[in-house]
Amino acid sequence: MKQIIVGLxxxxxxxxxEGSKLGGAPANxxxxxxxxxxxxxxxxxxxxxxxxxxxxxxxxxxxxxxIMPLVDFPTGTVQVExxxxxxxxxxxxxxxxxxxIPFTPEVxxxxxxxxxxxxxxxxxxxxxxxxxxxxxxxATPEDCLKIFDINLRQNFYTKEIIEENLQKANILKIxxxxxxxxxxxxxxxxxxxxxxxxxxLGKYNLDMLVLTCGxxxxxxxxxxxxxxxxxxxxxxxxxxxxGDSFTGSFCAAILADKTIEEAxxxxxxxxxxxxxxxxxxxxxxxDYKF
Numbered sequence: 001m002k003q004i005i006v007g008l009x010x011x012x013x014x015x016x017x018e019g020s021k022l023g024g025a026p027a028n029x030x031x032x033x034x035x036x037x038x039x040x041x042x043x044x045x046x047x048x049x050x051x052x053x054x055x056x057x058x059x060x061x062x063x064x065x066x067i068m069p070l071v072d073f074p075t076g077t078v079q080v081e082x083x084x085x086x087x088x089x090x091x092x093x094x095x096x097x098x099x100x101i102p103f104t105p106e107v108x109x110x111x112x113x114x115x116x117x118x119x120x121x122x123x124x125x126x127x128x129x130x131x132x133x134x135x136x137x138x139a140t141p142e143d144c145l146k147i148f149d150i151n152l153r154q155n156f157y158t159k160e161i162i163e164e165n166l167q168k169a170n171i172l173k174i175x176x177x178x179x180x181x182x183x184x185x186x187x188x189x190x191x192x193x194x195x196x197x198x199x200x201l202g203k204y205n206l207d208m209l210v211l212t213c214g215x216x217x218x219x220x221x222x223x224x225x226x227x228x229x230x231x232x233x234x235x236x237x238x239x240x241x242x243g244d245s246f247t248g249s250f251c252a253a254i255l256a257d258k259t260i261e262e263a264x265x266x267x268x269x270x271x272x273x274x275x276x277x278x279x280x281x282x283x284x285x286x287d288y289k290f
Contacts, residue, residue: 044123078091122153198221
């Protein structure tokens with residue numbers, strides 16, 4: 001039986017106004033999946049430096065399993081600025097460890113034993129990590145759930161990379177701003193938001209498309225299914241990692257055979273809670289777990 005759930009890509013430190021916090025979408029995803037009782041593994045690369053050591057220490061403290069080869073590049077960092085509503089903007093440093101994730105035998109073994117994997121476009125900005133991610137996806141079992149959390153950042157993406165990953169994914173996770181960008185890249189003129197989602201779902205033969213729209217709610221589209229959930233009004237500490245907690249809890253619920261509507265409702269509740277906490281990896285209250 002395929003056992004592990006993998007977050008694959010960037011491992012980095014978010015340098016926030018109040019100090020640095022461990023982050024990166026794949027590690028955030030793996031951490032939140034693990035809170036629902038799944039065996040989750042974060043896969044990336046770290047530098048042989050203080051931040052690399054601190055990353056391992058924090059993963060150990062949180063009980064998160066990882067495969068993090070050490071490479072001759074610095075551990076990744078992101079300068080995060082928050083606006084008055086707690087919404088982040090990012091300055092993502094280049095030529096760092098997670099740009100150079102090696103496809104080791106341990107990584108390949110994880111791929112072969114993978115039940116679900118979440119990956120994005122950001123870690124594929126460099127050829128080394130892009131090749132590793134694509135090799136990983138090719139090595140997974142046929143029934144592995146592949147979640148493409150598109151995660152467009154700065155100018156670190158191309159139409160080619162997006163299309164290649166859409167063709168390999170079962171689920172696309174995207175936000176409303178990213179959907180506008182995709183509409184421009186793929187020349188979908190004159191279509192409203194929902195029509196774009198249905199078009200992408202059908203064109204790439206996806207099982208589901210998850211669209212988040214910040215305070216305007218979120219949608220899940222699947223053949224014969226359309227689910228909408230409003231965004232709960234909460235006191236926001238920051239929104240860093242909220243999207244990753246949404247993806248992680250949604251994935252955990254789907255793997256537990258919850259309906260799309262049930263998984264969607266849980267994901268909304270969890271991500272709203274994460275917004276009330278500082279940093280990307282707070283402990284989720286037991287009330288949310290199943």
